[in-house]
Amino acid sequence: MADTFKLHIVTPDKAFYDDDVNRVMFKSTEGDIAVLYDHIPLTTTLTSGIAIIYKDNKEITAVLHGGFAEIKEESVTILSDAAEWPSDIDVDRAKAAKDRAETRSREQEEHISQARVNASLMRAMARVDLIEYHKNKSND
């Protein structure tokens, strides 16, 4: 049994996840990052992306949208604006949102701020990524 640490994922609405885990991977603004037990203390900001939690040789996946993570030796706290389990994601809606965001960012409509378009594109992409990830898994 590998060393475990406490992982808390908190969103403004609820405590999303709270358990002992072996490893967690998520997407920071600087790139993907994986955390094991006894990591150096680090606070970093998150962007929209998949988070993969490893616990007892099992994988748990979720999408996190923005926020930041505080990593300590024995615990990791992720504060995210929003978090979703794969079961919360509507595949068709996510794909439609992605297409919409892509057209918007190409057309550069003036009344919509670019930052917002980018953020919604990132969110939609993260959702689609997660769905694809699960598809590839089941094909293996």
Added chain:
Amino acid sequence: MASMRDIKRRKTSVQSTGQITKAMKLVSTAKLQKAKIKAEETRPFFRKIYATISSIIKTSGNIKHPLLHEREGNRHTYIVITSNRGLAGGYNGNVCKLIYGKEKNINQNVIIIAAGKKGSDILKKKGFEILSEHHNAVDVPTYVDALNIGDEVLNLYKENKTDKVYIAFTGFNSSISQEAKIMRLLPLEAGNFEEEIVEEPMNYEPDAEEVLDQIIPKYINSIIYGALKESVASEHGARMTAMDSATNNANDMIDKLALQYNRARQASITQELSEIVGGAEALK
């Protein structure tokens, strides 16, 4: 003395008012339970953000950040959270009183961002300028509502259109006790964060300032979100108390009217009797 029919009519009307207030009280009680749980759910997020900001400010010493820097001017912005509906006792009035307690002279320098129709109406009547209204936010507060309000004040502040941002809301102490509060949002008061104890050194990626840049808006949003949720819980609490005392008053009035009605009835019977007796006497 009022006639029997008048008293009866009044009694019926008070009775139906009493029924309405009683029903409203029950509805508020049910809504309060839900709102209370929701208000508590926002606390862990807020606490963690608070702790993180504290430790960044503490560990990185003299950090320079525009949102921490005090400005000289006295242009104030207020986010005023009230309800869309009345019949909640002093709930809306108390919040608005805080504003005109602070702003004796109404002028161009005061900007109001209103969440809740009642507060916006009261302040409009007093002559304040309402910049924007977010009335949907107080029905069922979502994080997006808080985000929109937060973005708006951050932009105002960044574009140098205001020097200080406050939020006026009703804090939820318990189901029967709510307190109207006013709190400063911007610039952040670094002094507030000093009590926190930092136990270990922390690294920041990309760097402390960048992280602070990201976290402060989230902190603001989470305060607004918490304030919205607490205010909604308080609104239901205040309405519950107000409707409870209204129902009690209605019952008292019904008792009084019942007494008056019975007296009037007695009086009319006595009068009829004496008329009959008088009539019989006259026939003798």
